[in-house]
Amino acid sequence: MPIWLHVTLIVFIVYFIISILLYYLQDYFLFKPEKLPADFQFLYENQVVEEYHLTxxxxxVLNGLHFKVEKPIGVVLYLKGNSKSIKGWGKFAIDFTRLNYDVIMVDYRxxxxxxxxxxxxxxxxxxxxxxDEIKKRVAEKHIILYGRSLGSGFAAKLASMNTPKMLILDAPYYSLTKVTGRYMPFMPLSVILKYPMPTYKWLKYVTCPIHIIHGTKxxxxxxKTSVKLSQIKPKITRLYPVIGGGHKNMNTFESYxxxxxxxxxxxxxxIDLNTTSIGVVHASKK
Structure with a gap:
């Protein structure tokens, strides 16, 4: 066998083995779950919270938390990122309860x-x-979907199938195929990725106002991912940059x-566009 053919065969075998490993091990790379004992007690200072279980x-069994305010004007369904559990994410509920919204959080499987x-x-x-359980108690016009990082894709999907008050995406991705492709550009991710999460496709079917928040660093x-996403439904989308914000520290910025x-x-x-300069034509040299 020629050396070049022998080398090519080895490269192909290694490539095939890596692809198989990535397919079966991708859950370990994409998700960083924190397990909690069944008797764990959730405690948050100055917050009224009720634990729930849905089968x-x-x-x-889906475990979740319901942060309550005295007279809520609506509810935020907060979809978290890919790490830890709602034990740690619960501290962010105050950002919405202070605005008089109840907050629902749920841990993924x-x-x-x-x-x-x-x-x-x-x-x-x-x-x-x-x-659907929330809709039994709250009209959709009072439901806000908030998706953070990994949760942004799921929030976009939910919004595409329902009619909430608004959709807020925090550090969203175009698709997980694109994100992982930055680190493994030569792998057949479109074939082996079990969680492609095409946020860009789901946003096309969203009809409620879309608000995108993203750190510039x-x-x-x-x-630039959010810039691209904001162009999918530009008439109903607003993009808000957090200057200097990273992926995990935006809550430390006052601007956020x-x-x-x-x-x-x-x-x-x-806005009555007839009263604006939108129709003004700039004079040109003749």
């Missing part, structure tokens, strides 16, 4: 106290189940909280 049609075999299809189905998911406050508390104002 899905395939027998999985395999996170915290939640059980069940994880897959993109199963998680989408679970979150729709949670959303995010090294994991570049800010000002943005969140303005998004949730502001009321849309109809």
């Amino acid at each position: 899905t049609r395939d027998g999985a 395999g996170f915290g106290k939640s059980t069940g075999k994880r897959s993109q299809k199963a998680i989408k189905r679970d979150l729709q189940f949670v959303y 995010d090294k994991l998911i570049p800010f 909280h000002e943005i969140l406050n303005n998004i949730i508390r502001s009321k849309p104002i109809e």
Whole structure:
């Protein structure tokens, strides 16, 4: 056998083995769950919180938290990132309860106290189940979907299938195929990735207002990703840069909280475009 053919065969075998390993091990790379014992008690200072358990049609148990305010004007369904459990994410509920919104958080399958075999299809189905439970108690016009990092894709999917008050995406990705492709450009990710999470496709079907918040120094998911996403439905989308914000520290920026406050508390104002310069034609030299 010629040396070049021998080398080519070895490279192909190694490539094939790596592809197989990535297919079966990708859950370990994409998800960083924190397990919690069944008797773990959630405690948050100055927050009223109720724990809940929902059983899905395939027998999985979804564990979640309901942060309550005295007279809520609506509810935020907060979809978290890919790490830890709602034990740690619960501290962010105050950013919405201070604005007089209840907050619902849920752990994905395999996170915290939640059980069940994880897959993109199963998680989408679970979150729709949670959303439907919320709709039994709250009109959709009072429901805000908030997706953070990994949760942004799931939030976009939910918004595409429902009619919430608004969709807020925090550090969203174009698709997980694109994100992972930055680190493994030569792998057949479109074939082996079990969680492609095509946020860009789902946004095409969203009809509610879309608000995108992204740090300009995010090294994991570049800010330009949100610029690209904002162009999918430009008439109903607003993009808010957090100058200097990274992927995990946006809550430490005052501007982030000002943005969140303005998004949730502001009321849309109809503008008569006939009174603006939109139709003005610049004079040109003849």
